[in-house]
Amino acid sequence: MTAQSLTDLSRCCVHTITTKPWSFRESVQSFARAGIPGITVWSDDLHDLAPKEAKSIIADHGLQVVSYCRGGFFPHLDTARRNVAIDDNRRLLDEASAIGSPFLVLVCGTAAGQSLTVSREQIRDGIETILPHAESCGVKLVIEPLHPMYSDARSAINTLKQANDMAEGFASPWVGVAIDAYHLWWDSDLQNEIQRCGKNGNLAAFHVSDWKTPTEDMLLDRGLMGEGCIDIREIRSWVESAGYDGFIEVEIFSKKYWEMDQPQFLDQIVKAYLDHV
Amino acid sequence: MTAQSLTDLSRCCVHTITTKPWSFRESVQSFARAGIPGITVWSDDLHDLAPKEAKSIIADHGLQVVSYCRGGFFPHLDTARRNVAIDDNRRLLDEASAIGSPFLVLVCGTAAGQSLTVSREQIRDGIETILPHAESCGVKLVIEPLHPMYSDARSAINTLKQANDMAEGFASPWVGVAIDAYHLWWDSDLQNEIQRCGKNGNLAAFHVSDWKTPTEDMLLDRGLMGEGCIDIREIRSWVESAGYDGFIEVEIFSKKYWEMDQPQFLDQIVKAYLDHV
Numbered sequence: 351m352t353a354q355s356l357t358d359l360s361r362c363c364v365h366t367i368t369t370k371p372w373s374f375r376e377s378v379q380s381f382a383r384a385g386i387p388g389i390t391v392w393s394d395d396l397h398d399l400a401p402k403e404a405k406s407i408i409a410d411h412g413l414q415v416v417s418y419c420r421g422g423f424f425p426h427l428d429t430a431r432r433n434v435a436i437d438d439n440r441r442l443l444d445e446a447s448a449i450g451s452p453f454l455v456l457v458c459g460t461a462a463g464q465s466l467t468v469s470r471e472q473i474r475d476g477i478e479t480i481l482p483h484a485e486s487c488g489v490k491l492v493i494e495p496l497h498p499m500y501s502d503a504r505s506a507i508n509t510l511k512q513a514n515d516m517a518e519g520f521a522s523p524w525v526g527v528a529i530d531a532y533h534l535w536w537d538s539d540l541q542n543e544i545q546r547c548g549k550n551g552n553l554a555a556f557h558v559s560d561w562k563t564p565t566e567d568m569l570l571d572r573g574l575m576g577e578g579c580i581d582i583r584e585i586r587s588w589v590e591s592a593g594y595d596g597f598i599e600v601e602i603f604s605k606k607y608w609e610m611d612q613p614q615f616l617d618q619i620v621k622a623y624l625d626h627v
Numbered sequence: 628m629t630a631q632s633l634t635d636l637s638r639c640c641v642h643t644i645t646t647k648p649w650s651f652r653e654s655v656q657s658f659a660r661a662g663i664p665g666i667t668v669w670s671d672d673l674h675d676l677a678p679k680e681a682k683s684i685i686a687d688h689g690l691q692v693v694s695y696c697r698g699g700f701f702p703h704l705d706t707a708r709r710n711v712a713i714d715d716n717r718r719l720l721d722e723a724s725a726i727g728s729p730f731l732v733l734v735c736g737t738a739a740g741q742s743l744t745v746s747r748e749q750i751r752d753g754i755e756t757i758l759p760h761a762e763s764c765g766v767k768l769v770i771e772p773l774h775p776m777y778s779d780a781r782s783a784i785n786t787l788k789q790a791n792d793m794a795e796g797f798a799s800p801w802v803g804v805a806i807d808a809y810h811l812w813w814d815s816d817l818q819n820e821i822q823r824c825g826k827n828g829n830l831a832a833f834h835v836s837d838w839k840t841p842t843e844d845m846l847l848d849r850g851l852m853g854e855g856c857i858d859i860r861e862i863r864s865w866v867e868s869a870g871y872d873g874f875i876e877v878e879i880f881s882k883k884y885w886e887m888d889q890p891q892f893l894d895q896i897v898k899a900y901l902d903h904v
Contacts, residue, residue, distance in 0.1 A: 466815070498814070499776040502842075502856045503841070508814075536775040536785055537785075538747070538789055563779045565776075565779075565845060568841075579739050
């Protein structure tokens with residue numbers, strides 16, 4: 351089964367990091383002007399702007415906050431640094447709440463010098479520790495599994511199966527999962543795990559971009575949808591079959607696109623969204 | 628459980644591509660001089676040398692051929708190119724036999740423009756087609772799962788689970804699996820799948836190198852063992868628990884090391900092998 355193409359932008363969301371050269375305000379204004387109703391805010395992109403003020407700016411432009419990025423990075427070799435991570439995550443939950451985001455996305459982290467198994471335990475412990483604060487903030491913690499090429503430095507959660515296992519272990523309305531096509535497209539179990547994720551009520555977010563061949567930078571060379579080898583529409587059909595009808599978030603890290611004229615890039619995003627998502 | 632360190636080079640094998648700047652003959656001579664008893668031959672490294680002549684050179688230096696690299700690349704959009712791949716693999720099997728290799732390693736391939744599912748079917752069909760020829764050559768086809776970052780251009784088989792599923796589907800003594808720590812270290816199912824691979828008689832080969840942080844080139848920046856984040860010794864303990872006691876193959880693609888003085892690099896390989904494998 352393949353989904354029909356999207357005929358409008360009503361479910362479109364763009365991450366502020368996608369248009370990184372813009373100030374936060376420019377991103378909001380430009381997304382609104384383009385008819386994009388959703389925005390996912392990266393904390394770094396706020397710079398000195400208070401989350402409450404950011405919330406007003408977003409509301410003034412009629413946009414909706416989809417997610418706040420990004421917490422996590424729980425694993426560390428020493429307790430002191432793990433505690434700092436907990437404090438950081440509590441602060442990020444406060445900010446997410448202040449900006450009006452229902453979610454805080456977690457890039458879970460990993461630590462050189464210890465096994466992935468230990469890092470995974472520390473991730474679980476970290477989420478457990480901040481979970482009461484998430485609940486009191488009314489912000490869901492969203493586990494985002496990252497591509498296995500990031501196991502060394504960014505996340506020890508690298509498949510949807512692992513994220514599902516962890517989310518189900520909490521069995522909490524305050525823990526969910528983000529499905530990012532870029533990280534997960536290669537997985538032969540993806541369709542089944544998406545189904546499982548939805549069935550268990552954990553499917554909180556859906557991110558899109560594309561995998562270019564060759565990929566020239568492991569972090570900053572994501573493609574526009576349709577530019578690479580991911581069948582995004584098929585993955586969307588799986589996500590929708592699993593019951594998800596929320597925002598579809600365009601999250602592209604790209605040196606190449608950040609060097610481009612950003613209004614022109616946003617036009618390309620809109621076109622790629624309608625043509626390939 | 629962690630394995631003891633290796634106390635000698637009796638199980639050490641080096642791939643000719645690891646010391647790519649050397650001619651085939653220089654590699655053989657240098658490995659022999661260093662006390663390395665095993666050699667895995669990359670067909671490209673033979674240049675104009677006939678496999679039979681290569682076999683004599685290897686035997687003259689008291690080395691043993693561990694594997695021949697590399698067949699595979701079965702998936703293509705059109706039948707004509709899939710048939711060319713079949714012919715190529717038959718020729719490579721002939722060469723493997725002529726050089727005295729018990730194995731032909733398969734980098735299975737993938738094809739942009741079709742789904743990974745279709746590519747996986749074409750891989751299965753390709754192996755099935757050449758299997759009688761493998762048997763008549765007395766050469767085992769060894770499926771090597773590649774890291775998911777190669778799903779776009781090199782292989783649609785990206786986990787040991789997939790390789791095990793495929794090998795078990797053939798249930799043939801002429802199909803096996805290669806476990807390469809670089810490709811598989813991140814997988815939370817790795818220990819179980821290694822156990823399964825051994826139990827079902829499919830564990831044919833074990834390759835080592837290391838994952839550097841940052842990795843500056845997705846293909847040509849592998850590290851020496853101990854230089855990165857892979858706990859190679861732990862993975863070796865799993866491989867040995869699964870019943871494997873064969874050669875441990877050092878397979879490093881690295882622009883940086885290829886630019887080095889190769890005798891010095893080989894010294895570093897020997898030291899890294901004893902210290903970290």
